[in-house]
Amino acid sequence: MRKLFFSALLACTVFQIFYAQNNIVGSWSGVLKIQQVQLPIVFNIQLQDNKLSATLDSPSQKAFGIKCDNVVFENNQLIISVNKLNAEYKGTLENDTIKGTFTQGIAIPLNLTKSTTVQAEPKRPQEPKPPFPYYTEEVKFINKTTGDTLAGTLTLPNKNAKCPIAILISGSGAQDRNEELLGHKPFLVIADYLARNGIGTLRYDDRGVGESKGNFHSATTFDFSTDAEAALNYLTTRKNIDVKHIGFIGHSEGGIIAPMVAARNSNVAFCVLLAGAGIRGDKLLLRQTNDISKAMETPDSIRMSEDQTNRKAFDIILNTKDIEKQKSELATLIRENVQKMAQDAAPEEVEKRQAAILKQLTSPWFQYFVKYDPAPTLSKVRCRVLALNGERDLQVSPKENLTAIRKALEAGGNKNFRIVELPGLNHLFQECQ
Incomplete structure (x- = not known):
């Protein structure tokens, strides 16, 4: 009887997990609001061999099928990692909506709703297929x-x-x-x-x-x-x-x-x-940021403010050799900028954004690249x-x-x-x- 009870319990648990995973399968879309710019995002979640996988689409950037590295859905909590973009999405399924946060350097609220239409995966005719003559x-x-x-x-x-x-x-x-x-x-x-x-x-x-x-x-x-x-x-x-x-x-x-x-x-x-x-790296990044902001039709006032902040940050990196002093000056600059741009954010969210940006600016790669x-x-x-x-x-x-x-x-x-x-x-x- 005990074996029968545990078998029934196990079957019930497996069924619940299977049902929950199937409930999350599909295309989930939302809009990232970055200052005055809106960026549509789509997660395409699939279930194969009882394992979840996903791809990410950014339609306005003409980017489709970006492979996600880790997809976990447990107790209505969804976590999706995209290592190549150094990004992560965490959300909670509530009825027909996933309420969560998209983090890529900074954390931005992103709520997702399930799409009724399935977007076809873009064709890649240039991608070679076997057998190969080499x-x-x-x-x-x-x-x-x-x-x-x-x-x-x-x-x-x-x-x-x-x-x-x-x-x-x-x-x-x-x-x-x-x-x-x-x-x-x-x-x-x-x-x-x-x-x-x-x-x-x-x-x-x-x-x-x-x-x-x-x-x-x-x-x-x-x-x-x-x-x-x-x-x-x-x-x-x-x-x-x-x-x-x-x-x-x-x-x-x-x-x-x-x-x-x-x-x-x-x-x-x-x-x-x-x-x-x-x-040089700082000049490259300043031009890059400006060109991309223009292409995304970012308002001039925001674009110019970002450019001014970036110039100040690069100037600190280029001219402050003492790393602790550099971190202190960058932290002050970042704090002022984040507080100005995220006035409605909770204090703990502001701190997270500040820490993420400071970590990026003081990373070995970034420090070297800006100066090279x-x-x-x-x-x-x-x-x-x-x-x-x-x-x-x-x-x-x-x-x-x-x-x-x-x-x-x-x-x-x-x-x-x-x-x-x-x-x-x-x-x-x-x-x-």
């Missing part, structure tokens, strides 16, 4: 500077091809070997195309991502350059590689990292800079360079960055380079309006 191999190599083991995929036209090879370096943020972003896998597409045209590639997970070991969050752009150099050193030991023709294809921050290695390692035969920066000027390093690069940027790139403005890259290469006496601005393309080299 050779792939899962590889691991060691960064001897840190001792970390990095993992990636080697793609060659055929197994014994002694071919040129490009190491693919991803942009900022924790990226996997495919540089998967907003539902796209650009490095997979590049590797496929190059292999079909006689060129090999090595693409690898960032440290601390996927199968690669190491601490991503404590690393700077320079630290990531030692990972790229470890990949280069590994390839020079392979017999089926043309070791005289190993180079880099770096996207965004990867376009900063590639010249770092090329300037100090003569084994680099070429660098392809895809939306790489040519100006790529020009002196670019002037030391002696290998061939191809620098490409999209005309409509809002993250790395094409004209001033391509001009700065050209000037730096010319200053160093490098004549083997080509600079191209591609019309109608964005930061991911996609056609856009």
Whole structure:
């Protein structure tokens, strides 16, 4: 009788969990209100093999199918993590509404309602599908500077091809070997195309991502350059590689990292800079923030206020060497700004926002990036360079960055380079309006 009772209780519990999970399955939409800007957000929650998964859509930003890393729904409490965006949503299901908070640096209220229409997953015709007419191999190599083991995929036209090879370096943020972003896998597409045209590639997970070991969050752009150099050193030991023709294809921050290695390692035969920066980090971020705010039609008063605050913050970072004094000055600036922009928020919410922003501004990566000027390093690069940027790139403005890259290469006496601005393309080299 006791066994029967517990079996019945277990069956009841399983049924309740199954019912609850099915109740959360579907598309849930809401609007993030950031000052006077409204940003629609959609979570698409699925249940497969009794496990929840989700993707995130940001329709106004033309971003669909962003993979969520962790989805938990227990006791009407929903938690969704999106590691690539350093974001998390926490909410409580009440009747037909999930009331919660979306946190990405700062915490913003976000209530979700279930959509009656299912949005079709965007088609990705450019994404290659097997069978592939080329050779792939899962590889691991060691960064001897840190001792970390990095993992990636080697793609060659055929197994014994002694071919040129490009190491693919991803942009900022924790990226996997495919540089998967907003539902796209650009490095997979590049590797496929190059292999079909006689060129090999090595693409690898960032440290601390996927199968690669190491601490991503404590690393700077320079630290990531030692990972790229470890990949280069590994390839020079392979017999089926043309070791005289190993180079880099770096996207965004990867376009900063590639010249770092090329300037100090003569084994680099070429660098392809895809939306790489040519100006100092603070100037890049100021222009980026301004361009994106304009594109989102942020009111001029808010945009100018944000710009003024950012300039003050960068000035503190650039000119205050004592880290404790810097933290104190930044904390004061952030407190004033958050209190002004979030007058209706609860005191504990204001404190959370302040702490999140201060943590970002004082992180090793941010401190290094704001101060780093790529020009002196670019002037030391002696290998061939191809620098490409999209005309409509809002993250790395094409004209001033391509001009700065050209000037730096010319200053160093490098004549083997080509600079191209591609019309109608964005930061991911996609056609856009």
